[in-house]
Every structure is written in structure tokens, then in C-alpha cells.
Amino acid sequence: MTAGTEVVPIASGQVTVCWRASRQARRISMRIDPRSGHVVITLPRGARRTDGLALLRAHSAWVAAGLSRLPPPVDLCHGGHVVLDGRRHEIRHCPDARRGVWLEDGVLHVSGAEEFVPRRVSAYLRAQAQARLPARLCAQAESCGLKPTQVRLRDTKSRWGSCSSDGSIMLCWRLVMAPLEVQHYIIAHELAHLQHMNHGPDFWLLVDRLTPHRRQAEKWLHDHGASLHRIAPV
Structure with a gap:
């Protein structure tokens, strides 16, 4: 077959x-x-x-x-919407502009031909993930004295993050669309694995010391996490 x-x-x-x-x-x-x-x-x-x-x-x-x-698929086109850090922004095509893609007053403006809007918005989301998520992870790691060896972003289907035995942490780039509290929890979860490569009692005690958002974030991911996967990269 x-x-x-x-x-x-x-x-x-x-x-x-x-x-x-x-x-x-x-x-x-x-x-x-x-x-x-x-x-x-x-x-x-x-x-x-x-x-x-x-x-x-x-x-x-x-x-x-x-x-x-499954939530309905998200269409990254003019009149649609995109979410960053849990905040919803309208997508507005600006054919006469020459600024690429920019966020202003709660609106994501996209210049160029209309058929390229989905591709440009998708690229913008990935660029924002690269700019925001590793920096936030490093800031949290520094505040609690933990040191990952590497931070990588991937487009995973089932896991929001992972930590390997060599101290390398992976995050799903789609987390940049989730609320900040959810990002904080996922980052804390992976940082805790630097000390505990399991999900035993000591691991969860450390997670709760690293973030106050565990319960809230778990509920949000249960209720809304699937919606982040319905935005297909172009």
C-alpha cells in the first residue's frame, strides 16, 4: 500500500x-x-x-x-482575523501601501497583491513567534536560574513543547497565538524538565513554583488549543 x-x-x-x-x-x-x-x-x-x-x-x-x-479552519485573508498573544486582530488588505505587514491599532495591515495575503500573514506569524517565544523562554529561564542549551521552534501536531536530555527545548511556534499566561505555563513546564525528565510529583511541584498559571493554562489548552492548529501555514 x-x-x-x-x-x-x-x-x-x-x-x-x-x-x-x-x-x-x-x-x-x-x-x-x-x-x-x-x-x-x-x-x-x-x-x-x-x-x-x-x-x-x-x-x-x-x-x-x-x-x-474540530474548530472551523481559519482563513488568513482580508476581513479575517489573526491572534497574537491571545489578542484578536482583523486582517486588512492595503493594496496601495508599501510597508509589507504591520500591526497598528489592533489591525494587521498587509500590502501587496491580495492573493499573497495568506502567505504574508503566515510568514508574519512565524516571524513573530521567532522574535517572541525564545526571548520569553530565556527571560523565564534566567529568572529561575535554569539554563537550556538550545531553544528551537517547530510546527508540531500534538505537543506544545519538549525538552531533550541534553537540555535542548523545543516549542511549537503556534504558541505565539495563545494568551501570555498559556505561554508562561508551557515554558515553565519545559524548563522544569531540565531538572526532572519525568512527570512525577517533584516535577509538578517545580512547575507550580515556576508559574502561577498552570490550571488556567491547562483549561485554555483543553478548550481552545485545537483552534491554533486550524491555522495552516502557507
């Missing part, structure tokens, strides 16, 4: 299935991609497409429920 995409009927309607072939997988697996809204089915060596379809249809209610919980 080779990789590919197709529309498949199930009890609740139709879904788009992305097939993935894996030599490492030991069994058929299925998940919902929060960005595209597609159902990703991974087939191990020797598995057939019909086996994957059988799994899909056996769990069609789970798939339908998962898709129904």
Missing part, C-alpha cells in the same frame, strides 16, 4: 483519508489530523487497504465525533 489521499464514505457521511505506509509500525493505526481534518491511517508492512477501511468503519462514530469537535 502506497501513500495517498481519497474520500471514503462512512456511516456519518464522507471523510478524507490519508494513507501512510510504515515499515516500523506493528499494527494499523488511525488518527485525526487537527490541521487538515483528514483521517490518517497508517498501514504496517503487509497490511491491506481493506484492513484499514475495516478499522475506519468499525470506529466511524469515534471519527465523526472527533471531526465534529
Whole structure:
């Protein structure tokens, strides 16, 4: 079975299935991609497409429920909106301007041809993430005497951050859209892993010493975190 995409009927309607072939997988697996809204089915060596379809249809209610919980996709176009640090800004196309992309009075202005607005807004978001998130992590690290060896940004699908055994910390760039309290908590969470590479009691005690926002941030991520993944990079 080779990789590919197709529309498949199930009890609740139709879904788009992305097939993935894996030599490492030991069994058929299925998940919902929060960005595209597609159902990703991974087939191990020797598995057939019909086996994957059988799994899909056996769990069609789970798939339908998962898709129904996804927030609507966000369109980065004129008249749409973008969020930075938890604050919502209107996107306004300014065809006659020559300033690129700039934020002013709660409005994100975008110059140039209208067909390039989504690409320019996406690039602006990534640039803001690069400018803000590492600096905030370093400031928090300095305030509590912890020293990561490296800070990297990635576009992850399931984790907001991670810390490796060599002290390198990764953050999902999409966090720049979350409220500052949420960013503070995720950064504290990863900094705590510099001392505790687990999620034991001592780890959570340290997290609570590093940030007062844990409960609030966890609730926000549970309620709204998926919406950050519905903004697809262009």
C-alpha cells in the first residue's frame, strides 16, 4: 500500500483519508489530523487497504465525533482575523501601501497583491513567534536560574513543547497565538524538565513554583488549543 489521499464514505457521511505506509509500525493505526481534518491511517508492512477501511468503519462514530469537535479552519485573508498573544486582530488588505505587514491599532495591515495575503500573514506569524517565544523562554529561564542549551521552534501536531536530555527545548511556534499566561505555563513546564525528565510529583511541584498559571493554562489548552492548529501555514 502506497501513500495517498481519497474520500471514503462512512456511516456519518464522507471523510478524507490519508494513507501512510510504515515499515516500523506493528499494527494499523488511525488518527485525526487537527490541521487538515483528514483521517490518517497508517498501514504496517503487509497490511491491506481493506484492513484499514475495516478499522475506519468499525470506529466511524469515534471519527465523526472527533471531526465534529474540530474548530472551523481559519482563513488568513482580508476581513479575517489573526491572534497574537491571545489578542484578536482583523486582517486588512492595503493594496496601495508599501510597508509589507504591520500591526497598528489592533489591525494587521498587509500590502501587496491580495492573493499573497495568506502567505504574508503566515510568514508574519512565524516571524513573530521567532522574535517572541525564545526571548520569553530565556527571560523565564534566567529568572529561575535554569539554563537550556538550545531553544528551537517547530510546527508540531500534538505537543506544545519538549525538552531533550541534553537540555535542548523545543516549542511549537503556534504558541505565539495563545494568551501570555498559556505561554508562561508551557515554558515553565519545559524548563522544569531540565531538572526532572519525568512527570512525577517533584516535577509538578517545580512547575507550580515556576508559574502561577498552570490550571488556567491547562483549561485554555483543553478548550481552545485545537483552534491554533486550524491555522495552516502557507
